[in-house]
Amino acid sequence: xxxxxxxxxxxxxxxxxxxxxxxxxxxxxxxxxxxxxxxxxxxxxxxxxxxxxxxxxxxxxxxxxxxxxxxxxxxxxxxxxxxxxxxxxxxxxxxxxxxxxxxxxxxxxxxxxxxxxxxxxxxxxxxxxxxxxxxxxxxxxxxxxxxxxxxxxxxxxxxxxxxxxxxxxxxxxxxxxxxxxxxxxxxxxxxxxxxxxxxxxxxxxxxxxxxxxxxxxxxxxxxxxxxxxxxxxxxxxxxxxxxxxxxxxxxxxxxxxxxxxxxxxxxxxxxxxxxxxxxxxxxxxxxxxxxxxxxxxxxxxxxxxxxxxxxxxxxxxxxxxxxxxxxxxxxxxxxxxxxxxxxxxxxxxxxxxxxxxxxxxxxxxxxxxxxxxxxxxxxxxxxxxxxxxxxxxxxxxxxxxxxxxxxxxxxxxxxxxxxxxxxxxxxxx
Numbered sequence: 001x002x003x004x005x006x007x008x009x010x011x012x013x014x015x016x017x018x019x020x021x022x023x024x025x026x027x028x029x030x031x032x033x034x035x036x037x038x039x040x041x042x043x044x045x046x047x048x049x050x051x052x053x054x055x056x057x058x059x060x061x062x063x064x065x066x067x068x069x070x071x072x073x074x075x076x077x078x079x080x081x082x083x084x085x086x087x088x089x090x091x092x093x094x095x096x097x098x099x100x101x102x103x104x105x106x107x108x109x110x111x112x113x114x115x116x117x118x119x120x121x122x123x124x125x126x127x128x129x130x131x132x133x134x135x136x137x138x139x140x141x142x143x144x145x146x147x148x149x150x151x152x153x154x155x156x157x158x159x160x161x162x163x164x165x166x167x168x169x170x171x172x173x174x175x176x177x178x179x180x181x182x183x184x185x186x187x188x189x190x191x192x193x194x195x196x197x198x199x200x201x202x203x204x205x206x207x208x209x210x211x212x213x214x215x216x217x218x219x220x221x222x223x224x225x226x227x228x229x230x231x232x233x234x235x236x237x238x239x240x241x242x243x244x245x246x247x248x249x250x251x252x253x254x255x256x257x258x259x260x261x262x263x264x265x266x267x268x269x270x271x272x273x274x275x276x277x278x279x280x281x282x283x284x285x286x287x288x289x290x291x292x293x294x295x296x297x298x299x300x301x302x303x304x305x306x307x308x309x310x311x312x313x314x315x316x317x318x319x320x321x322x323x324x325x326x327x328x329x330x331x332x333x334x335x336x337x338x339x340x341x342x343x344x345x346x347x348x349x350x351x352x353x354x355x356x357x358x359x360x361x362x363x364x365x366x367x368x369x370x371x372x373x374x375x376x377x378x379x380x381x382x383x384x385x386x387x388x389x390x391x392x393x394x395x396x397x398x399x400x401x402x403x404x405x406x407x408x409x410x411x412x413x414x415x416x417x418x419x420x421x422x423x424x425x426x427x428x429x
Contacts, residue, residue, distance in 0.1 A: 096149075100124050104144075187228070198222065198225075209229075214230065295370060
């Protein structure tokens with residue numbers, strides 16, 4: 001190599017620092033691969049430019065583009081973090097294109113979590129809950145997985161809470177859950193406030209039986225709803241009461257609180273016929289005469305109601321004060337034994353130890369039906385015998401008294417109403 005050639009070589013390739021531990025062949029190989037890759041990119045870019053034909057938009061690269069945000073792929077109503085959502089607000093999950101893969105919704109209410117059932121439409125674009133209305137005072141959690149129109153998977157998590165009512169209503173139900181009752185039992189709901197929307201409340205109460213029998217409701221005013229069949233229940237019938245009152249609007253801004261089911265069993269049949277004129281009570285079990293018991297009914301100035309009454313409460317001992325039932329100070333007995341309530345207005349069938357000679361001979365009570373008893377109550381007395389063989393729900397019918405028939409809403413007196421009239425008391429037409 002001439003001196004000129006050496007100088008030219010140095011000017012084209014300036015001297016670098018010393019390379020330690022490097023294979024020159026590897027360096028040269030990487031350089032060649034980098035150059036080839038750069039050339040391929042430039043060539044692909046040129047082809048792209050040629051394909052645009054002057055367009056500024058380029059072509060859609062599909063999955064090579066930036067994936068859209070989950071909220072653009074998956075739309076949830078109500079919006080994420082919404083508060084105080086009303087129960088008639090539409091609940092919907094949808095995708096503009098692609099399809100929903102899974103939707104899981106959980107409702108947290110009263111410290112209990114419950115899955116919310118729903119369905120995805122046939123085209124995969126929409127999910128809606130099976131229940132038409134949202135629950136109140138609840139938090140909903142929504143988890144969704146979906147594919148967009150290009151097959152890219154997205155997931156979204158949202159929550160919202162529903163309106164918490166300021167006012168609630170409840171219904172007090174008789175008989176008690178899992179009780180065994182007589183064949184004359186009437187299912188009765190007493191509400192703690194007036195019901196304006198009786199149709200909605202009535203539809204939220206379901207009373208069924210096994211074996212099946214027609215059971216119909218009847219409203220007494222705006223605060224009480226009773227259910228019964230046309231005739232007394234058959235012994236052995238199982239009755240189920242479903243209260244679906246939660247979130248039902250009974251009056252403007254007033255919503256139900258209860259969502260529960262309870263049941264009771266109808267025991268043996270026992271119907272007792274009180275003849276106020278004869279001073280007797282015939283006790284029939286399954287239609288057969290069990291015993292005839294001497295009684296005392298209401299005195300001429302304080303007569304006993306006629307009609308069918310149902311035992312609604314049983315007390316071993318209770319106090320009876322005339323002032324609590326609209327009389328003056330005629331009596332105040334602190335230890336009336338074997339007392340069975342027949343009406344809300346204060347008619348009882350009870351033991352009588354203060355007039356032991358009256359039963360079977362003369363009517364001396366203030367409207368109650370009295371049976372012979374001893375102070376403190378005795379199991380061997382007529383009152384004790386009858387009390388031990390009675391159930392809540394048993395029927396006691398009074399005849400031949402110089403009084404009117406008991407009102408259907410005075411206690412469980414609904415059996416004094418004909419079936420046609422009873423059915424007419426439904427709010428659902």
